[in-house]
Amino acid sequence: MLVDIQNLRVSFATRTGTFEAVRGVSFQIGTEKLGIVGESGSGKSLTARALMRLLPQNARITADRLSFDGVDILKADERAMRGLRGKRAGFILQDPKYSLNPVMTIGRQVAESWRQHKGGSRKEALEAAVDLLDQVRIRDPRRVCDLYPHEVSGGMGQRVMIAMMLAPDPALLIADEPTSALDATVQAEILRLMEDLVSKRGMGLILISHDLPLVSHFCDRVAVMYSGRVMEELSAGTLAQAKHPYTKGLLNCLPSLTHPKPRLPVLSRDAAWLQS
Amino acid sequence: MIEVEQLRVRFGDNEVVKGVSLNVPAGGSFGIVGESGSGKSTVLRALSGLNGAWTGRIAIDGESVGPRRDKAFFRKVQMVFQDPYGSLHPRQTIDRILSEPLLVHGMDNIERRIETVLAEVALPNAVRFRYPHQLSGGQRQRVAIARALIAEPEVLLLDEPTSALDVSVQAEILNLLADLRERRNLTYILVSHNLAVVSHLCPTVGVMLGGQMVEVISAEDLRAGKTQHPHTSELRALSVDLEEPA
Amino acid sequence: MSASFSRAWLLDETPASRSQAAWGRRYRAWLDLRSNPLAMIGLVVVVAFVLLSLAAPLLATHDPGVQDLTNRLAKPSAAHWFGTDELGRDIYSRILYGGRVTLGMVIAVVVLVAPLGLAVGCVAGYAGGTVDRILMRVTDVFLAFPRLILALAFVAALKPGVESAVLAIALTAWPPYARLARAETMTVRNSDFVAACRLTGAPAGRIVLRHIAPLCVPSLIVRITLDMSSIIITAASLGFLGMGAQPPSPEWGAMIATAKRFIFEQWWVPTIPGLAIFMASLAFNFLGDGLRDVLDPKQR
Numbered sequence: 001m002l003v004d005i006q007n008l009r010v011s012f013a014t015r016t017g018t019f020e021a022v023r024g025v026s027f028q029i030g031t032e033k034l035g036i037v038g039e040s041g042s043g044k045s046l047t048a049r050a051l052m053r054l055l056p057q058n059a060r061i062t063a064d065r066l067s068f069d070g071v072d073i074l075k076a077d078e079r080a081m082r083g084l085r086g087k088r089a090g091f092i093l094q095d096p097k098y099s100l101n102p103v104m105t106i107g108r109q110v111a112e113s114w115r116q117h118k119g120g121s122r123k124e125a126l127e128a129a130v131d132l133l134d135q136v137r138i139r140d141p142r143r144v145c146d147l148y149p150h151e152v153s154g155g156m157g158q159r160v161m162i163a164m165m166l167a168p169d170p171a172l173l174i175a176d177e178p179t180s181a182l183d184a185t186v187q188a189e190i191l192r193l194m195e196d197l198v199s200k201r202g203m204g205l206i207l208i209s210h211d212l213p214l215v216s217h218f219c220d221r222v223a224v225m226y227s228g229r230v231m232e233e234l235s236a237g238t239l240a241q242a243k244h245p246y247t248k249g250l251l252n253c254l255p256s257l258t259h260p261k262p263r264l265p266v267l268s269r270d271a272a273w274l275q276s
Numbered sequence: 277m278i279e280v281e282q283l284r285v286r287f288g289d290n291e292v293v294k295g296v297s298l299n300v301p302a303g304g305s306f307g308i309v310g311e312s313g314s315g316k317s318t319v320l321r322a323l324s325g326l327n328g329a330w331t332g333r334i335a336i337d338g339e340s341v342g343p344r345r346d347k348a349f350f351r352k353v354q355m356v357f358q359d360p361y362g363s364l365h366p367r368q369t370i371d372r373i374l375s376e377p378l379l380v381h382g383m384d385n386i387e388r389r390i391e392t393v394l395a396e397v398a399l400p401n402a403v404r405f406r407y408p409h410q411l412s413g414g415q416r417q418r419v420a421i422a423r424a425l426i427a428e429p430e431v432l433l434l435d436e437p438t439s440a441l442d443v444s445v446q447a448e449i450l451n452l453l454a455d456l457r458e459r460r461n462l463t464y465i466l467v468s469h470n471l472a473v474v475s476h477l478c479p480t481v482g483v484m485l486g487g488q489m490v491e492v493i494s495a496e497d498l499r500a501g502k503t504q505h506p507h508t509s510e511l512r513a514l515s516v517d518l519e520e521p522a
Numbered sequence: 523m524s525a526s527f528s529r530a531w532l533l534d535e536t537p538a539s540r541s542q543a544a545w546g547r548r549y550r551a552w553l554d555l556r557s558n559p560l561a562m563i564g565l566v567v568v569v570a571f572v573l574l575s576l577a578a579p580l581l582a583t584h585d586p587g588v589q590d591l592t593n594r595l596a597k598p599s600a601a602h603w604f605g606t607d608e609l610g611r612d613i614y615s616r617i618l619y620g621g622r623v624t625l626g627m628v629i630a631v632v633v634l635v636a637p638l639g640l641a642v643g644c645v646a647g648y649a650g651g652t653v654d655r656i657l658m659r660v661t662d663v664f665l666a667f668p669r670l671i672l673a674l675a676f677v678a679a680l681k682p683g684v685e686s687a688v689l690a691i692a693l694t695a696w697p698p699y700a701r702l703a704r705a706e707t708m709t710v711r712n713s714d715f716v717a718a719c720r721l722t723g724a725p726a727g728r729i730v731l732r733h734i735a736p737l738c739v740p741s742l743i744v745r746i747t748l749d750m751s752s753i754i755i756t757a758a759s760l761g762f763l764g765m766g767a768q769p770p771s772p773e774w775g776a777m778i779a780t781a782k783r784f785i786f787e788q789w790w791v792p793t794i795p796g797l798a799i800f801m802a803s804l805a806f807n808f809l810g811d812g813l814r815d816v817l818d819p820k821q822r
Contacts, residue, residue, distance in 0.1 A: 015553075039442035040413065154312075183311040183469065184514050210442060216521045239521035253447035255476035257499060257515050264451055264476070267444035326717055350723035363714035367736060369543045376732075377722040405537040407547070423718065 002172055002204045003029040003051065006065035010046050010228075013058050022046050023228040023274075029172070033198060033205040035215035035236070037250075038225035044208050047225070048174050052085050069171055087117055090165030092175040096157030100149040106133075106160050107145025110167065117168035132163040137193060155186035162194060172204040180210070191218045212239070212250050224250070227274055246273060277302040277463045278323070278431060283332040285318050292318050294487040295332070300480075302337075302430070305457060305464040307478030307495075309471055309511065314484040316467045320433050323465065324355045336431065351381060354424035358436035360416035364408040370419050371404045377427045389426060396459075397422045397452060414445035421452065425460070432457075434466040438473060450476060471515040475499065483508045554816045561812020567805035571798075575621030584612035586619040586772045595788045604794045607781060613794055616772035620795065623773040625802070627688050627757045627766075632746055634692040635699060640742060642696070643703025644730050648711050658704070665697040670759060677765040684773075687766040691756050695749070702745055706738040740817035747810030751803030758799050774799050 010022035022043040027034065038044040050061050051068055053076075066073045069088050071080060085091070093099050101109055110132055111125035118128070126145070133141035136159040149157060158178060165173060175194060179187040191207075195218045198205040209215045216222055216236040223233045224247045232244035242248050249267035278300040285293040293315040300306040310316040321327040323334060328343030335341065341349060357363035364373055374390045383389065394401060397418040408416055417437065424432055434453070438446040454477060457464055468474045474481050475495040483491045483505065491505040503509045531542065532549040555561055574581060583603070590610030598605045604613035646657040664672075673690035680686040710716055711734070719729050758775025760766035767773030769780065774795040781792040 039444060184518070185311065185510065188514060188518065212443075213521045214518050217518060236521075250443060251521065253444050254519070255447075255450060255470075255472040256519055257472045257475055257512070258519065260476065260495075260499065263454070264447035266448055266451065324721060326720065345723075347723040350721055353721075355718070355721055357714040357718065359714060363718050365715045365719075365733060368733075369537075369540065371540060371543075376719065376724070380722045380724045380728070402536040405540060405543040406535070407543070410535065420718070427722070 001028050001030055001067075002069060003027075003206075004065055004067045005047075005051070006063060008047060008050060008061070008063040008066060010043070010050050010055065011060045011062075012056075013060070018060075021228055022050065025225070025228070025230055027223055027230065027233065029204045029206065031202050031204055032221065033195065033207065033219040035207045035209065035219035035222040036225060037209055037212045037215050037222055039210060039250075041227070042225040043228040044225045045176050048176060048206055048208055052089060052091065052174070053081050054085070054091075086113075086165075086170075087168045088170055089172040089174060090162075090168075090170045092158070092161050092165055092173065092178045094177040095181045096154060096161045097149070097181075099161055100157060102149055104148075105145065106147050106149065106152070110145075110160065110164050113164045114167040128167070129163075132166055133160070135166065135197070136160070136163045138163075153186075154182050155190060158182065158190050159193070162190075162197070166197065166201075169201070170203065172206070173198060174206045174208070176208045177210070178207070187214075194218070212247070213254070226269075229274065231273060244273075245270065277304065277337060278306075278465065279333070279335040279338075280319075280323070281333040283319060283322060283330055283334065285315070285322050285327065285330045287329075292487050293322070293330070296484070296487075296489045298482055298489065298492070300463055300465060302463055303457075303461045304480070305466065305478045307474035307481040308465065308467045308484055308489075309469060309474050309481060310484030311469060315487040316484045317435055319484075320355070320435050320465065320467050324353060324433050325349065326355075347381065351427050352429055353431040353433065354427070354429040355433040355435065356417075356420050356424050356437045359440050360413055360420055361408075361440070363420050364416055366408060369405050369407055370411075373408075373419065374423055374426055377423065381427055383427065393422045393426045396425065396456070412445075413441050414448060417441060417445075417449055418452070421449075421456070425456065428460075429462070431463045431465070434464060436468050437466070439468065439470065446473070453477060471498070471511055472519060483511065551816050555812055558812040558815060560808045561815075564805040564808030564810075564812060567801060568809055571621055571802055571805070572625060574618055575625055578615075578618035578622055582612075582615035582618050584615045586611060586616040587770050588612075595784065595791060597788075598790060605788070605790045607777070607791050608784065613777075613791065616777060617774070617794060617798055620772040620774045620777060621798070623684060623767050623771055624754060624757055624761075624775070624799075627684060627691070627773075628750055628753050630688045631691045631695060631753050631757075632750070634688070635696045636742060636746055638692075639696045639699025640703045640735060640738060642700040643705075644707050644735050644738060646700070647704040647707025648726065648730050648734060650711075654704075657700070661697045661700045664694065665701075667694065669694040670756060673756065673760060674763065674765055677760065682765045682768060684767045684771070687757060687760045690760070691753060694756075695753065698749075699742055699745065702741060703735075703738045706741055707734055710734060710737055744810055744814040744817055747806055747813055750806035750810070754799055754803050754806070 006026045008022055008025045009020060011018045011020040025047050036044045036047065049055050051073060053073060055061065061074065063074060068084060071084060107126060107129050110129035114128045115125040130141045130145060133144055138144050138156065138159055179190050182190065194205065207215055207219055216239045219236050221233060221235050222239065224231045224244065226246050231246045232242060234242060252265045253267050255264060280296060280298045283293055283296045284291060296319055298306060308316045308319065322330040325345040333340060336352060371390060374393065375386050378386050378389060391401065394404060399415060399418050403411060403415060438449050441449060456462060466474060466477055475498055479495050481493055481495055481498055482489045485507045491508045493503060493508060498512060501512065503512060532546050534542065534546060537543040537546055588611065593606055594608055594610040596602055596606040602612050602614065604617065607613055642657055642661065646654040672694045676690040676693060677686045716729065716733060719733050757766060761773045761775030762779035764779065767776050769776060777795040778792045784791045
């Protein structure tokens with residue numbers, strides 16, 4: 001099992017007391033694609049960040065089990081964590097604009113990240129970078145190598161991010177809303193690309209998103225989170241048969257092009273969902 | 277109500293809107309879809325008077341307007357922005373934000389008007405003296421809509437009003453906008469990248485690509501797939517494809 | 523005001539009136555500031571200095587101007603807590619009265635400088651274009667002069683004294699505030715909430731005054747508090763060079779200046795006003811750092 005999470009809790013100390021943002025999340029991932037879907041504040045990003053211990057100082061993590069690639073994340077020291085982050089697990093964030101270094105060419109950034117993990121000469125690294133950019137289906141990768149991040153589109157930037165993350169051959173890719181800043185046409189391309197690469201390389205993927213139908217197209221399983229808990233976990237193909245009222249509500253309240261509704265059903269939340 | 281003819285907007289050497297024409301009757305609702313960089317938001321900003329560097333003709337209520345607008349124009353036309361976190365002054369209470377348009381236009385009955393408009397956008401009176409950061413995203417967008425409505429405009433320009441919101445909140449806001457239009461007989465122009473959202477609220481949809489409006493199509497034809505332009509077909513196919521769960 | 527200022531009333535998440543909302547926000551800022559010990563030390567020292575200066579006539583043991591040549595350069599003792607200076611004047615009393623002059627100069631400078639810098643910066647930042655270019659070039663001209671030299675030249679052109687020193691320092695102190703206010707204005711001028719404000723039909727003056735300037739004030743306050751120490755030091759330097767407060771007026775800088783030749787034999791004579799300057803400057807710096815954490819919107 002690549003990732004094993006049992007009863008994960010993340011809480012923050014605030015002026016008025018402690019606030020529990022993740023309340024007992026459990027799931028396991030092998031070489032498969034898991035989508036975590038939820039609205040803002042559902043704790044979906046925190047769950048993934050807790051796995052890499054990328055949380056703010058005032059966060060407190062507890063879990064019955066939290067392991068990645070055989071390493072106990074709760075007990076690992078900071079050095080071991082650095083070995084995991086970037087090397088064994090790649091992290092792709094929403095907006096490539098903020099994740100790429102604006103004063104370094106794309107080729108150098110990808111080459112640097114390759115060299116950091118694999119060593120070798122500058123020339124080798126550059127060749128590897130070109131190869132990586134080619135793998136993320138950038139046409140004319142040699143030309144793109146010489147461009148700066150502001151000279152490429154958002155979709156291209158996200159491809160570059162993916163290429164950088166793939167450099168050390170990670171076992172897991174965590175993508176936190178990787179396409180919400182992109183146009184619909186580009187969005188589909190990027191997700192298809194990620195899906196392909198993950199399957200081809202036999203990696204695990206955690207895709208975090210607020211878009212339930214979208215995620216179901218690119219994942220094997222979907223976990224629906226609400227208020228720090230997993231409401232329902234189901235295989236992507238069976239989304240239409242979702243049982244939990246929250247999942248159903250999320251699907252129903254979307255406006256639809258093909259099935260117009262005069263009025264959108266509003267999601268009513270039930271306090272009972274948070275019991276047990 | 278709104279007539280636009282051959283609208284062109286230029287930023288430096290770069291023409292981002294290349295001759296857009298549209299016509300929205302009073303009480304109508306017109307949607308503009310397109311990808312980022314298609315010029316859809318630029319059209320809206322030129323209409324609203326935020327961007328004065330345009331050529332062509334814009335007429336509201338039969339009256340041509342120039343690059344600079346007077347107070348009477350702003351009584352008639354209001355706008356709701358995409359990001360409810362950025363469109364409210366971070367250091368003003370909701371009360372202050374809502375009273376500002378009333379003070380500018382010298383309107384009376386400030387207390388009563390604020391109470392009425394808060395009720396109209398279904399916000400409890402308790403939020404009145406809170407600051408924006410104490411509200412949720414959906415509540416903020418309701419405040420932004422209340423601010424746009426408080427001076428009783430006839431036209432509402434909506435720039436991606438739900439794209440920064442959760443889907444459950446999006447449904448609430450879309451319902452609210454539909455109700456308000458009916459109740460106040462408002463005229464809407466809605467800009468969005470989401471075909472489903474646009475076709476839900478607007479019976480007529482304009483598709484923009486590279487600064488041009490390549491197709492104006494009724495929502496029914498769009499649903500039925502009777503598209504003319506390949507870009508419209510592409511957007512529709514994607515939307516239909518991703519809309520249904522796998 | 524019907525409700526009392528109770529803690530619950532101040533921390534109420536759903537205030538019932540404009541004033542309750544405003545007081546609640548101030549109270550939260552105060553709680554934040556109170557949790558920062560260095561800032562509180564700074565605040566206590568600053569307030570203490572101001573109170574001591576205000577109460578100088580009550581607290582002083584001697585008249586600060588009365589000379590006693592038989593008892594000059596006396597060591598600190600029960601009669602003269604901080605000793606006496608080269609003319610036999612009581613240093614403790616002179617420090618108290620000197621606080622009035624020095625801190626008074628600082629406050630006068632701030633009152634002159636802050637509104638000017640804020641106005642110039644906000645107008646330049648919001649108007650942009652030619653107005654911005656002209657205002658900023660004027661600012662650059664003032665910024666290009668070495669601060670003390672310009673102040674010296676200015677004081678020399680007028681007659682030396684507290685008023686000219688205040689004017690001179692103000693003249694050289696405003697450009698950084700204008701720059702700061704302009705930078706703050708530039709970050710908000712294209713924001714959606716300013717656009718929304720323009721769409722109400724509000725005139726530019728109202729937007730700047732009621733919506734933009736209040737956003738610039740917090741960072742300006744922080745910057746001013748941090749600058750207080752350098753204003754004190756400039757004021758003291760002018761006094762030291764004989765261009766500020768004139769003897770026998772007890773200004774801290776002037777006190778060091780006249781006593782500098784005794785530093786090896788009667789060290790307390792120049793050291794005590796030096797310590798007063800040091801403590802006041804440090805306190806203002808602590809307070810400024812704390813205020814930055816509380817007020818700066820970018821820190822949240």
